[in-house]
Amino acid sequence: MFDLQRLRALHAVRQHGSVAAAAEALGFTPSAVSQQITKLEREVHSPLLEKAGRGVILTDAGVVLADATERILGTTEQANAALEELRTGVSGTLRVLCFSSAIRGLAAPALGELRRTAPDLVVNLEETLLSNAEHRVEGGHADVAITHDWVDAPIEVPGHLTQSPLMEDPVDILLPCEHPLAGRASLSLDDLLDAPWIIDTNDASICSRWLRNQMSARGHSADVVHRVDEYPSQIALVSAGLGISTLPRLGRPEMPDSVRVVPLRGDRPVRRIFSICRRSSSRRPAIRTLTEALRTQAVRTVEASTPAAAS
CATH class of the missing domain: 1.10.10.10 (Winged helix-like DNA-binding domain superfamily/Winged helix DNA-binding domain)
Structure with a gap:
C-alpha cells in the first residue's frame, strides 16, 4: 500500500x-x-x-x-x-481560482448570493494568473477555475477537464466626453484611424494584436501614445483627454462623467468567460451549485452592461 x-x-x-x-x-x-x-x-x-x-x-x-x-x-x-449527491442540501468546501475582472463583475456577487442560498457551502476564492489556473485544477490544487479565452483565439481544454460556458464579454471604445465622436451610438474602427490610442504593455495581447491587425488591413498603423495595463489607469488617461482605449465590459470600474463608452461595430475582440473543473469531480453538487450561481449572475452582468447601461 x-x-x-x-x-x-x-x-x-x-x-x-x-x-x-x-x-x-x-x-x-x-x-x-x-x-x-x-x-x-x-x-x-x-x-x-x-x-x-x-x-x-x-x-x-x-x-x-x-x-x-x-x-x-x-x-x-x-x-x-x-x-455528496446522497446528502441533503449543498455543503462542503470549494477552492476557486479567478482572474481579477471576473472577481469584480461575476464571482463576488455570485458568492454573495450563495451565502444566502447555500449557507453550508464554503467557497475559498483566490485571484490567480490565467497561465497557471488550468494546471492547478488539473493537479488537484483547486476545484474550479473561472477563466477566459477569446472568440478569435480559443484554448484547447484537456479531455480530463470539463468546461462550463458562462458569458461572452465584448470590448467597447472609451472616449473623452469632449471627443467629437463621443455622441455616437456606435463606432467603427474606420472612424478612429487617426486617433491617439492607449493600449496595454503586452504586444501579444488580443486587444493589441486586434488593433494592429485591423489598422494594418486599412493601410494604417495605430498612433499609440500611452501603454498601461490597469483599467483604472487607462480610464484616468482617457478622462484627461489623452487618448482613447478599448476595454471589456466585465468588471469595468464605474466610469467618470468625463468618459464616454461607445460600442464597436463589426469585427471586435470578444472574451469567452467559462469555468473549468476536473471531469471526475463535475458531479459534485457543490460544483454544480456554484456553476449555476455563476451563470445566473452572468445573465445579470450582461444585462447591466448593455450599451445603454454602459453609456
Missing part, C-alpha cells in the same frame, strides 16, 4: 517538470517533496526521477506510479461526488 501523499508529490513533479515547481504548487518546500519521493523510491526499490537539464523526468517506474496516481485521484473524486 503506497502513501497517497507521496504519490501526489510524484504526480505533481510530472505535471510541473521540477521538484521546485511541484513544491510551489503543493505548498511545500522542495526538500519536503524530495523526501516524499525518496521514501517512495525506497518502497518500490527503484529510482523514480532522473535529471534532465535543469529539471527532472520520470523513469519508467515513475511513469507507472504517476499514471496509477491519476486513476486513484480520479476514482477518489468520483466517490466523493457520489457521496
Whole structure:
C-alpha cells in the first residue's frame, strides 16, 4: 500500500517538470517533496526521477506510479461526488481560482448570493494568473477555475477537464466626453484611424494584436501614445483627454462623467468567460451549485452592461 501523499508529490513533479515547481504548487518546500519521493523510491526499490537539464523526468517506474496516481485521484473524486449527491442540501468546501475582472463583475456577487442560498457551502476564492489556473485544477490544487479565452483565439481544454460556458464579454471604445465622436451610438474602427490610442504593455495581447491587425488591413498603423495595463489607469488617461482605449465590459470600474463608452461595430475582440473543473469531480453538487450561481449572475452582468447601461 503506497502513501497517497507521496504519490501526489510524484504526480505533481510530472505535471510541473521540477521538484521546485511541484513544491510551489503543493505548498511545500522542495526538500519536503524530495523526501516524499525518496521514501517512495525506497518502497518500490527503484529510482523514480532522473535529471534532465535543469529539471527532472520520470523513469519508467515513475511513469507507472504517476499514471496509477491519476486513476486513484480520479476514482477518489468520483466517490466523493457520489457521496455528496446522497446528502441533503449543498455543503462542503470549494477552492476557486479567478482572474481579477471576473472577481469584480461575476464571482463576488455570485458568492454573495450563495451565502444566502447555500449557507453550508464554503467557497475559498483566490485571484490567480490565467497561465497557471488550468494546471492547478488539473493537479488537484483547486476545484474550479473561472477563466477566459477569446472568440478569435480559443484554448484547447484537456479531455480530463470539463468546461462550463458562462458569458461572452465584448470590448467597447472609451472616449473623452469632449471627443467629437463621443455622441455616437456606435463606432467603427474606420472612424478612429487617426486617433491617439492607449493600449496595454503586452504586444501579444488580443486587444493589441486586434488593433494592429485591423489598422494594418486599412493601410494604417495605430498612433499609440500611452501603454498601461490597469483599467483604472487607462480610464484616468482617457478622462484627461489623452487618448482613447478599448476595454471589456466585465468588471469595468464605474466610469467618470468625463468618459464616454461607445460600442464597436463589426469585427471586435470578444472574451469567452467559462469555468473549468476536473471531469471526475463535475458531479459534485457543490460544483454544480456554484456553476449555476455563476451563470445566473452572468445573465445579470450582461444585462447591466448593455450599451445603454454602459453609456
